[in-house]
Amino acid sequence: xxxxxxxxxxxxxxxxxxxxxxxxxxxxxxxxxxxxxxxxxxxxxxxxxxxxxxxxxxxxxxxxxxxxxxxxxxxxxxxxxxxxxxxxxxxxxxxxxxxxxxxxxxxxxxxxxxxxxxxxxxxxxxxxxxxxxxxxxxxxxxxxxxxxxxxxxxxxxxxxxxxxxxxxxxxxxxxxxxxxxxxxxxxxxxxxxxxxxxxxxxxxxxxxxxxxxxxxxxxxxxxxxxxxxxxxxxxxxxxxxxxxxxxxxxxxxxxx
Amino acid sequence: xxxxxxxxxxxxxxxxxxxxxxxxxxxxxxxxxxxxxxxxxxxxxxxxxxxxxxxxxxxxxxxxxxxxxxxxxxxxxxxxxxxxxxxxxxxxxxxxxxxxxxxxxxxxxxxxxxxxxxxxxxxxxxxxxxxxxxxxxxxxxxxxxxxxxxxxxxxxxxxxxxxxxxxxxxxxxxxxxxxxxxxxxxxxxxxxxxxxxxxxxxxxxxxxxxxxxxxxxxxxxxxxxxxxxxxxxxxxxxxxxxxxxxxxxxxxxxxxxxxxxxxxxxxxxxxxxxxxxxxxxxxxxxxxxxxxxxxxxxxxxxxxxxxxxxxxxxxxxxxxxxxxxxxxxxxxxxxxxxxxxxxxxxxxxx
Numbered sequence: 377x378x379x380x381x382x383x384x385x386x387x388x389x390x391x392x393x394x395x396x397x398x399x400x401x402x403x404x405x406x407x408x409x410x411x412x413x414x415x416x417x418x419x420x421x422x423x424x425x426x427x428x429x430x431x432x433x434x435x436x437x438x439x440x441x442x443x444x445x446x447x448x449x450x451x452x453x454x455x456x457x458x459x460x461x462x463x464x465x466x467x468x469x470x471x472x473x474x475x476x477x478x479x480x481x482x483x484x485x486x487x488x489x490x491x492x493x494x495x496x497x498x499x500x501x502x503x504x505x506x507x508x509x510x511x512x513x514x515x516x517x518x519x520x521x522x523x524x525x526x527x528x529x530x531x532x533x534x535x536x537x538x539x540x541x542x543x544x545x546x547x548x549x550x551x552x553x554x555x556x557x558x559x560x561x562x563x564x565x566x567x568x569x570x571x572x573x574x575x576x577x578x579x580x581x582x583x584x585x586x587x588x589x590x591x592x593x594x595x596x597x598x599x600x601x602x603x604x605x606x607x608x609x610x611x612x613x614x615x616x617x618x619x620x621x622x623x624x625x626x627x628x629x630x631x632x
Numbered sequence: 633x634x635x636x637x638x639x640x641x642x643x644x645x646x647x648x649x650x651x652x653x654x655x656x657x658x659x660x661x662x663x664x665x666x667x668x669x670x671x672x673x674x675x676x677x678x679x680x681x682x683x684x685x686x687x688x689x690x691x692x693x694x695x696x697x698x699x700x701x702x703x704x705x706x707x708x709x710x711x712x713x714x715x716x717x718x719x720x721x722x723x724x725x726x727x728x729x730x731x732x733x734x735x736x737x738x739x740x741x742x743x744x745x746x747x748x749x750x751x752x753x754x755x756x757x758x759x760x761x762x763x764x765x766x767x768x769x770x771x772x773x774x775x776x777x778x779x780x781x782x783x784x785x786x787x788x789x790x791x792x793x794x795x796x797x798x799x800x801x802x803x804x805x806x807x808x809x810x811x812x813x814x815x816x817x818x819x820x821x822x823x824x825x826x827x828x829x830x831x832x833x834x835x836x837x838x839x840x841x842x843x844x845x846x847x848x849x850x851x852x853x854x855x856x857x858x859x860x861x862x863x864x865x866x867x868x869x870x871x872x873x874x875x876x877x878x879x880x881x882x883x884x885x886x887x888x889x890x891x892x893x894x895x896x897x898x899x900x901x902x903x904x905x906x907x908x909x910x911x912x913x914x915x916x917x918x919x920x921x922x923x924x925x926x927x928x929x930x931x932x933x934x935x936x937x938x939x940x941x942x943x944x945x946x947x948x949x950x951x952x953x954x955x956x957x958x959x960x961x962x963x964x965x966x967x968x969x970x971x972x973x974x975x976x977x978x979x980x981x982x
Contacts, residue, residue: 422872425875426875427875447875451877451878456877460870461869462870463869464728464729465734468640468645468922475877479877483859509641537876
């Protein structure tokens with residue numbers, strides 16, 4: 377699935393939050409959306425969720441305008457893991473994942489054996505098969521995120537959009553989640569907070585500043601020490617990770 | 633059997649949900665038969681069957697007095713109690729999902745009081761004043777108006793604020809009640825008794841002739857809500873996630889609000905203000921089957937029907953031969969329930 381965000385401007389109550397953003401995610405690519413707080417990452421993602429209509433520009437999936445599709449059809453091609461995964465009410469993990477089947481079901485269709493198989497397989501892929509009958513509210517933070525990824529998998533959409541999925545997770549769960557989503561074989565667009573994660577996991581990064589694209593490209597080309605100091609206000613050292621050998625960004629405060 | 637019952641984290645999960653629903657259907661049938669038999673004149677169940685059966689098959693039943701009591705007086709009121717109980721419960725489920733707040737219900741959000749005000753306005757001023765609107769239309773108009781005011785008060789920048797919503801609903805509800813009381817003071821004392829009905833709620837005096845249209849509206853709205861299980865689940869995940877799951881969030885929200893208001897307004901126009909049904913029944917349903925609206929909706933809808941038919945029996949028998957307004961019972965049960973819920977909720981938050 378090729379995602380193209382072309383010249384998108386999005387406003388909240390008349391105030392532009394993101395302006396003229398261009399972004400392309402080629403099929404199978406892991407694209408990281410990074411930028412300081414308030415740079416417009418979540419707002420841009422909302423135009424891909426179809427919860428905030430762009431004031432200008434277009435979002436398209438394989439050339440089809442996302443905002444001209446029916447909501448259900450869009451959800452068969454693009455799944456979402458939002459930043460706040462709280463649920464109102466007590467749901468079992470299997471019930472949460474079954475919500476992902478909604479775009480494939482008509483108003484009066486019942487859940488059938490095929491749906492249950494997709495739900496079971498989705499849980500299996502995120503390593504939560506054993507927890508399907510637990511209450512979602514009793515899961516740990518890392519398990520919850522995995523369950524929400526499983527819900528997205530149940531949509532069987534080739535594009536997965538995530539908003540800071542590692543927020544509030546412990547270090548092991550953070551890396552585990554990133555390993556998981558990278559292994560899914562989907563096109564990924566992910567807002568990320570941690571520059572080191574972006575460097576280690578993404579094929580490309582798109583850097584937002586004040587709602588505009590400041591730079592984009594492979595992480596090591598974009599995230600130079602000078603650039604990081606200018607946009608993020610920290611000192612950065614870029615090298616190979618001493619354990620994994622992947623790109624690694626060590627950061628320090630400007631006053632050190 | 634034990635294996636079936638234990639599957640899932642909810643008190644009732646898996647195939648046991650079907651057993652629960654079947655049980656509620658049986659309970660509804662039994663409650664309806666009891667409600668038709670019991671009253672100022674108790675009738676043996678056998679004769680109730682004969683009269684109802686005769687009407688359903690189109691033959692004559694014989695005894696005109698029993699005929700009158702069973703078919704003309706008790707059957708319509710039981711039917712209305714079941715429909716209104718089902719409708720208000722479904723509306724409560726929808727509203728709670730809509731605002732992501734378990735304290736929401738048609739009564740707490742001021743919809744019922746708004747609808748009562750419209751109904752009383754029309755009844756006291758004469759239908760001609762309000763044009764061809766009629767009692768139901770006026771109740772609907774004021775119900776929607778009060779919902780809009782509550783939403784305007786409770787939102788900031790398009791986002792609904794949890795805590796404000798209940799406060800705004802209670803405030804608007806009081807305002808509508810005050811206006812209703814003022815109208816009551818202005819009317820002829822002989823009309824007062826009739827107006828009290830709109831405040832307390834009663835299924836007494838419902839006849840077949842004024843049952844038709846409201847019954848159809850309540851039934852259609854309830855069926856519409858019953859089909860919204862997946863949409864309500866999506867809303868429970870939050871608006872952004874719901875959009876990601878393929879829900880048309882704006883359209884869904886508007887549809888739910890309009891249908892829940894219409895349902896409430898229609899109920900109020902037939903039986904007056906019956907409070908807290910939409911709060912107690914959905915919560916009991918969730919307590920049993922968990923939060924999945926595909927199961928909450930049918931359980932709450934059937935449960936609401938059983939509940940209101942049973943409460944109507946109590947209202948008729950507690951102070952026999954006097955009949956008490958049914959709203960007194962639902963509110964008497966509902967307020968302690970509401971306070972318990974409030975305490976339990978704030979206990980979980982701190």
